[in-house]
Amino acid sequence: MSDSRLPKYLYHGTSAQHLDDILAHGIKPRSSSSGNWSENPSIEQAVYLTWAHHLRYATTAVGDTNHQGLIIRIDTSHLDTGFIIPDEDAISQSYQLSGFGDQMSQSMAKMTAVARMCDEAVWGSSLETIGNVGYIGVIPVDAIVDFFLLDWSALPKWWAFIADTSASILSTITMGREYSQRTEYLLGIRDELEDIYAIVRKGHSSMLPPFDPTPERGGVTRYTPDTYEHATKE
Numbered sequence: 001m002s003d004s005r006l007p008k009y010l011y012h013g014t015s016a017q018h019l020d021d022i023l024a025h026g027i028k029p030r031s032s033s034s035g036n037w038s039e040n041p042s043i044e045q046a047v048y049l050t051w052a053h054h055l056r057y058a059t060t061a062v063g064d065t066n067h068q069g070l071i072i073r074i075d076t077s078h079l080d081t082g083f084i085i086p087d088e089d090a091i092s093q094s095y096q097l098s099g100f101g102d103q104m105s106q107s108m109a110k111m112t113a114v115a116r117m118c119d120e121a122v123w124g125s126s127l128e129t130i131g132n133v134g135y136i137g138v139i140p141v142d143a144i145v146d147f148f149l150l151d152w153s154a155l156p157k158w159w160a161f162i163a164d165t166s167a168s169i170l171s172t173i174t175m176g177r178e179y180s181q182r183t184e185y186l187l188g189i190r191d192e193l194e195d196i197y198a199i200v201r202k203g204h205s206s207m208l209p210p211f212d213p214t215p216e217r218g219g220v221t222r223y224t225p226d227t228y229e230h231a232t233k234e
Contacts, residue, residue, distance in 0.1 A: 005124045006076040009145065010049035010133075011183075013057030016068035016149055023225055027072065027139040045136050046085060049074060052131030052176040053167045055159070055183050058150060069150030071187065078143035083136040086126030093130065093169045131172045131180075146224045148187045154219030159186060186217050 012027055021028070029045050050057065058069035123133050162179045172179075177196055184190045192213040200208070223231065 003076070003081045005127070006079070006081070007051050008076060010051055010074050010076055011054035012047065012049055012072045012074060012139070013054040013059075013061060014070050014072070015058070015061040015065070016070040017065075019070055019147070019149075022072070022144075023141060023228065025138070026141050026143075027074075029137070046134035047137075047139050048087065048132055048134050050132045050167075051127070052172055052179045055150075055163045055179075055186070056167060059163045062152075069152065070147060071150065071183075072147040073145040073189075074139060074143050075145050076143075078140060079135060084123045085134040085136060086123045087130055087132040087134060089167070090126035090130040090132065090169065091122075129169045129172060130167065131176050132167065141225060144225055146222055147228075149221045149223070151219040151221070155186070156216045156218060158182075158215055159219075162186075185215075187220055188217070188222060 014022075014027075027047050029047050048057070054071050055069075058071050062069050127133050162182045181190065181193060181196070185193050193211075193215070195211045195213070197208075198211070
């Protein structure tokens, strides 16, 4: 179901240990997890999608294991917008930034629940401000455009810059576009980088490194569900 407020693609970052199950059954909601705010744990029935922080989430999902990272690109036209919810961290951080957080901390979970039941513009705001939304239920296999396996040892050194993000409203507003395009470049989705901060660089050229539109990249293998099935049968 298309919606003009949704980008054409959203991403899901996780560990490659889940790949076979995902290709067989779709992306299932997490069994249990917590958000960045203890009063607002991530709900168990949701799969979380992002346009900005997918590399961070793949890194977090792998943790200190030896698994490869996995980033999945989702065609949002296959999603039912009636099942999209705002990210609870976007709601709670908005309250904090508005100055009401300390006064309302006891009822934060209740406010999150109310916001989730409000007009769908709430999830649109979540997507815009923090770069994330949740999707209630399983994301079907036919929504998967392609996916990317990350070999941590072979990634260029600069990848840590876009993986070590706070996934906060502030970081998304100020650096979200940079995170997004550098991740797309790393994955091979785009051929070169755009100098998003060209104006700032022009005024502070002595303080900033020169811009490189095509930095080194590697350590990423791209598959579609069909090409992966073919490769694993060989």
